[in-house]
Amino acid sequence: MRTVPRVTVTVLGFLLAALALPAGLGALTATSAFGERYAARTDGAAPAAAPLRHDPAKPTAVVVVGEYGAVVSDTLAPYEILATTGAFNVYTVAPAGHPVPLTGGLDLVPDLTFAELDRLLGAAADVVVVPALPDVGESTSKPVGDWLNRQAAGGSLLVSVCNGAAVLASAGLLDGRPATAHWLRIDGYEDRHPAVDWVRGTRYVDDGDIITTAGILSGIDGTLHVVERLAGPEAAAKAAQAIGWRHYHAGTAASLVQAHFRPADTVVGLNTAFRWDRSTTGVLLTDGVGEIELASVFDTFGQSLAVSTLAVGPGAEPVRSRHGLKFVPRADPSAGELDRLMVPGARAADHRYLGLETVYPHRDPGFAFDGVLQDLSRTTDNATARWTAKILEYPADDLTLTGSAWPWTLTLRPLGLAVLGVLAAFGLIRIGRRAPRKP
Structure with missing residues (x-):
């Protein structure tokens, strides 16, 4: 039987050591990120549905x-x-x-x-x-x-x-x-x-x-x-x-360039696995907010896997959207677990809560997702914003994005963990070699 050369075993051992820490810690962070997307509320709140108006003459x-x-x-x-x-x-x-x-x-x-x-x-x-x-x-x-x-x-x-x-x-x-x-x-x-x-x-x-x-x-x-x-x-x-949908084509489906995963799209892996300092943005629910305005905030941040969102409202009381849907916030804005506050809605009034940075993404005219994607770019990076637009299948080439081009800090994290794993393996080998052998 042919034996594997010692140098090959050593190289493979160091390779596994380099991969172990990034893979292990990244998997834990990724599991948490994906789990947040549909996390059910835990307070048992079950308010009644909004009252309905039904016109039998309409479909x-x-x-x-x-x-x-x-x-x-x-x-x-x-x-x-x-x-x-x-x-x-x-x-x-x-x-x-x-x-x-x-x-x-x-x-x-x-x-x-x-x-x-x-x-x-x-x-x-x-x-x-x-x-x-x-x-x-x-x-x-x-x-x-x-x-x-x-x-x-x-x-x-x-x-x-x-x-x-x-x-x-x-x-x-x-x-x-x-x-x-x-x-x-x-x-x-x-x-x-x-x-x-x-x-x-x-x-x-x-x-x-x-x-x-x-x-x-x-x-x-x-x-x-x-x-x-x-x-x-x-x-x-x-x-x-x-x-504000600028891409409507009457009578026929607009053509769509079939997307594929590209090297720049690896940014989602970095966000998912190595953004340990993921911020939490409170999203203030207010009566009369547009349904697409709400969707633009929760889906842009949710699909990016770079920012956590928490639906908040005064007293966590239910609100009604522009066309009558009922939503239930999960916390009061003063809950103390927020990094900043976002207030959806072109008609949103000014709000201030405990000195939180407050963002109004829909104050400028346009489609509701534009301002949120621009905010995502500013607070994370352009690569994350472009990946998110790609996942949303939103044509965003004409958006002005002002963030950094790439999340270099995130890129260094798995590399640093790999180096740490190799050093740990090297240290264990040295200790093993110095240990006294039994006669």
Whole structure:
């Protein structure tokens, strides 16, 4: 048997020592970062849903949230667009009525449970929007899949946003159909759901009674297309203008350059694994705030994995958004655990809490995500802001970003840990060599 040369063993040992500390500590930090995105509240708060107004003369559109939450922009952007038109009854629905966490810890009280919606309408909803759910493909998502099948059988127009396509695919609703999804996950879905004809390079795919959209903010284009179909192109154009969406194309899906993971995108790994000093931004919830304005803060920071968010409000009392959704803050702004305070809303009043730096990202006109991405760049770096825009599928090339080009301090952390691991291994070898040998 050929023996492995001692020098090879030594080199491999030092290599493993160099990797051990960065991998071990990075894994702990990454687990914490991903766990924060859908962390459920622990105080047991369960306020009643907001009162509903229902006009039987209007079609009803619903946005589904799962038992364990949903991506915040996938949920709130379609909701605001549909509500802005005034042409629909628009509700959020869930398997149960308790608050559910949207990305970043924004707790939404669903308007209706599935059973309550069925009793209200006595039939399927006209439009069902399906966002990405954190438990897609798991047994806990089965009630959602079963309910979606009943809605489809009743004639609903199903609209998936981003990885909501996986929810439809898991329910068997996309077999034999063309569909799209987020660029980062579509290859995996192609392997997992081979009966679906997965399409790349477009913001949405219209297959009649099912519309699927690409990543996150591509859901805006898909929802505007729904408005086109059911309320007319003029209503869609007005809705796009109302939310500041500059990328609306009437009648057809805007082309989309299919994204791929590039070397600069490794910044997300640095943020996830080695940003040990992740700051906490309090997000002040106020009555009348726009749904997309809220989504822009929680999703930008949440997708960056560089900043933690905490929904706050005076007395942690529930608030109502511009179109009537109910949200429940998790803490009072004076809780003492915040590094700064962000106040979403173009109409937000001035607020001051215990000397906290207060940021108003929507004071300047434009799409709600612009100011938040610029703030992310300023407080972290341009690479993080550009990665986040890429994940959001938001065309941000014309944004002025004023942060540093790259997070060099973060880059040095895994390198420093690798050097420390090698030195530790070297020290152990020296100690071993000096230890007296038994006769």
